[in-house]
Amino acid sequence: MKSPNVSNLFSGVILTLVLFLGLSAYVIINPGEAGVLSILGKSQDGVLLEGLHFKPPLISQVDVYDLTVQKFEVPAQSATKDLQDLTGRFAINFRLDPIRVVEIRRTQGSLANIVTKIIAPQTQESFKVAAARRTAEESITQRELLKNDFDSALQSRLEKYGIIVLDTSVVDLNFSTEFARAVEDKQIAEQQAQRAVYVAQEAEQEAQAEVNRAKGKAESQRLLAETLRAQGGELVLQKEAIEAWRSGGAQMPQVLVMGGGNNTSVPFLFNLKDLAGKGSS
Template sequence: MALNPFYSVSSGYIGVKTVFGAIQHEQLDPGLHFRTPFISSIHEISVQPNTSVTDETAATHDQQNVTTRTAVTWSIDPGFADIIYQNYRSLDALQSIILAPIVANDMKAVISKYDAQQLVTERAAVAEEIATIILRDFGRYHVLVSLGGVNITNLTFSQQYDQAIEAKQIAQQQALQAKYTLEQTQTSSQAQVVQAKAAADATVATAEGQAKATILQANADAQAYKAKQAALSPELLQLTAMQRWNGVLPTYMGGQAPLPFLSIQPHP
């Protein structure tokens, strides 16, 4: 193989040619290329997407520790494959020496600007800011980040913080429950007051109605009695007595006692 003057660059790779170990700044695309045995060599470097995962612990603005896991999908700029090979010789070296520290530093810088609660409520904005900074810093080393290539796959707070959040949530729930219970009690009390007032009003209305009915009945009875008294003339009284008389005269009458029912009017 060393004597073969031809070399085939694989698909998804760029060939970097060296002569006596010195980098030749030309790009060898996939396909067949010529080389001089023992003098020149061709080295392949991948331009395919790679995904690097970085775990990092950072402090928030309010001094809460948060552990993050960030996945970045990236690839080298094919036009700078020779420079990258010259500086790092491999993508693994590029990842460990340059890219991983960039992700860690950018993550810490962004997280330090936010309180722990904001990382939860504004997670999308935080992730976007981190992605923007990583894309910028990777670009300085001729590394491209694919669209949507930065993902924060994990965001974990300390156990103490989680316990504090849980306690706060429990307290909030208890406060809401107490407020609800108080409102229910107040509503029930108000309903009882309304019901009691309605019952009292009904009792008063009933009593007033009964009193008015009694007064009306008494007035009616009085009017009837008055009318009856007005109708009792002497003639009517005598006629009533005559209708009730059994025809028997008293056996003894005083000298001054009048004969019953005898009323003789002189003729003119």
């Protein structure tokens, strides 16, 4: 006959085993996650989405994958169309396709494997495709087009593996030191050339203005000559002489002699002091 202590111990072990088997027969998948059930090392069809799921105890396990947005920075290096070295670093936002999680588990394994074995090399290849379509200078001036080509190539490549690319951004984009210096020198030369063109245009405009002023002056003199030759020209001269006295601030002369017998002739002026000096001599 068994003692009470042995019986109680045996019952406790059985209860513990049943409790352990009961708890290990269920798995909880949280929101934003997906699980893949494996029995005796073989992945089973059908994704375990959020909720409570049964699994055979002791002989099964569930691999849980995060379906929320993941972000990784991946470096890449390539050569441009004109064979200039170009290095970049891209931030990639992606998530796993929940429908294809079982396929991902069978072919890629963990999320770490997905990043190192799929995303990193495919980023490198996509960057090569985008960079090879344009020269180094075009890669600078058409940076947005370079990114669009990169996005298109990366999305089509990762889609085959059940990876959905949501967004990418260029964290860094660099050329060789020699090329960067050449670009800077070219920009300086272009600025100097533009300045020279501006100075030449300014000089041309000033020269044209001088020509226009000369033409206007010549035209004015021509019209004045025609006026003087015409009847009444003497009145014009007389008027200008009076205006000259006024504008110059000089006093009116002490002697005013009109030429000839015509009152409209140009006035002839002389100074009485000059006459006095000549009389004494």
